[in-house]
Ligand code: HEC
Ligand code: HEC
Ligand code: HEC
Ligand code: HEC
Ligand code: HEC
């Protein structure tokens with residue numbers, strides 16, 4: 335079955351190239367015509383092995399057939415967090431795989447990786463294989479988990495395989511909440527190694543971790559937040575702090591930088607400034623080890639070495655902006 339699916343995926347990707355030129359969503363995701371063949375690339379009406387009439391055992395398995403380390407149906411290898419233009423037999427869209435022109439071979443992907451990232455095994459991931467449902471701060475206090483409304487986390491919890499007006503086909507409704515992230519990057523050719531998110535980027539994360547979305551200035555010292563889990567670092571504000579104007583995109587610390595959301599002027603600190611979306615290989619040691627319990631209380635059971643999807647080792651993210 336796997337081999338059949340793979341062949342089908344390949345034939346499908348090739349067919350797409352002749353049928354449609356570059357779709358804004360990329361690949362087989364959306365922009366369908368009234369008599370499209372696309373549905374048959376992922377669904378069977380009577381003989382599907384997976385739920386939702388899918389040609390794979392699960393949504394995760396279907397995505398990984400094309401986007402996985404062993405997949406051949408997409409250039410974006412999300413397992414290893416790599417853009418592989420070698421999977422693209424004709425650059426920039428001719429085979430349906432858009433993006434080669436703007437993304438070098440072997441560039442690390444913006445989302446990180448589910449198994450490896452930048453050549454090292456991951457230390458934390460969004461476990462999208464359909465086995466977990468509990469998300470921190472999901473309509474409850476920060477530091478407390480509750481199950482998602484739409485069932486266990488999968489690739490399709492965040493992405494719409496049928497395309498979307500949002501950046502990277504992120505769903506318009508996630509976990510029952512509206513999500514609006516403009517696609518402010520790339521023209522016709524995709525750019526999978528430069529972050530250029532619109533200011534709505536935090537709405538993706540807030541859809542499942544709503545209680546982490548604290549946007550009030552001074553919330554780190556505002557005691558009214560004690561009722562919802564404790565004082566909280568603000569998000570969705572300008573990057574300047576305490577009179578300093580350290581731009582983390584250009585004036586990082588020790589050669590490290592962090593991305594901001596494009597807002598025209600005064601780019602914004604969003605959840606994804608500090609966190610990767612898929613998985614990270616950052617180190618988490620000493621006080622920064624997820625399993626370290628300070629003598630003054632614990633926030634919950636976190637495995638040893640868990641790096642909370644952070645972009646940089648330990649608390650490197652703090653130093654990029656505050657440079658203490
Ligand atoms: C790239 C693979 C892919 C293609 C192409 C595709 N689908 Fe889907 N579709 C999926 C996946 C994956 C799910 C299940 C999502 C989930 O787990 O929630 C799904 C779910 C659905 C559902 C049920 C949920 C919903 O969104 O209403 C319908 C109906 C559907 N697809 C119809 C279609 C039709 C019609 C086409 C062709 C125009 C099509 N699909 C093309 C992957 C695909
Ligand atoms: C928790 C939400 C979430 C889940 C779950 C998720 N993604 Fe993503 N994904 C994102 C976001 C957000 C981005 C945009 C990353 C950026 O540009 O910084 C993204 C980007 C991507 C990209 C573009 C390449 C890249 O890394 O930037 C692909 C391809 C992709 N995801 C596929 C998948 C597949 C396949 C799965 C399941 C194995 C999956 N995603 C699970 C949120 C998610
Ligand atoms: C038949 C092969 C195939 C399947 C199955 C498939 N994709 Fe894709 N997908 C592609 C191709 C081709 C692209 C274009 C970029 C590339 O080459 O990686 C793409 C692009 C994407 C992007 C980037 C969209 C953008 O705006 O640039 C995301 C996100 C994504 N896919 C998620 C998924 C998810 C989630 C699933 C499972 C529900 C899935 N894909 C299943 C082939 C596939
Ligand atoms: C569809 C719901 C959903 C969305 C959207 C979502 N998350 Fe999560 N998140 C979860 C679930 C469920 C878990 C716990 C299970 C797991 O680790 O996969 C989790 C775990 C995490 C963790 C802890 C990981 C660890 O192992 O330490 C962090 C950090 C996180 N999410 C940040 C984010 C950020 C940042 C975004 C936006 C880019 C985001 N989440 C979007 C559902 C979601
Ligand atoms: C992208 C830049 C950036 C990063 C990364 C960052 N900060 Fe901040 N920090 C700010 C800004 C801007 C403010 C002012 C926020 C406000 O308006 O309340 C701030 C405020 C603070 C405050 C004062 C809070 C208050 O309300 O009194 C503390 C303490 C702090 N940060 C610690 C940290 C720590 C610890 C880390 C790492 C986990 C970190 N910051 C990461 C930019 C950043």
Ligand code: HEC
Pocket residue numbers: 470477536539540543546547548567568569603604605606607608609633642644651
């Ligand atoms: C300034 C950097 C920064 C920003 C911005 C940020 N986080 Fe975090 N996040 C961290 C750090 C550091 C941790 C590790 C635990 C800690 O120090 O609280 C973490 C941990 C988490 C966790 C794991 C559970 C926990 O509390 O330890 C989740 C979930 C999470 N963040 C979600 C989000 C969401 C959602 C947003 C945006 C609304 C966001 N984060 C914005 C730095 C950040």
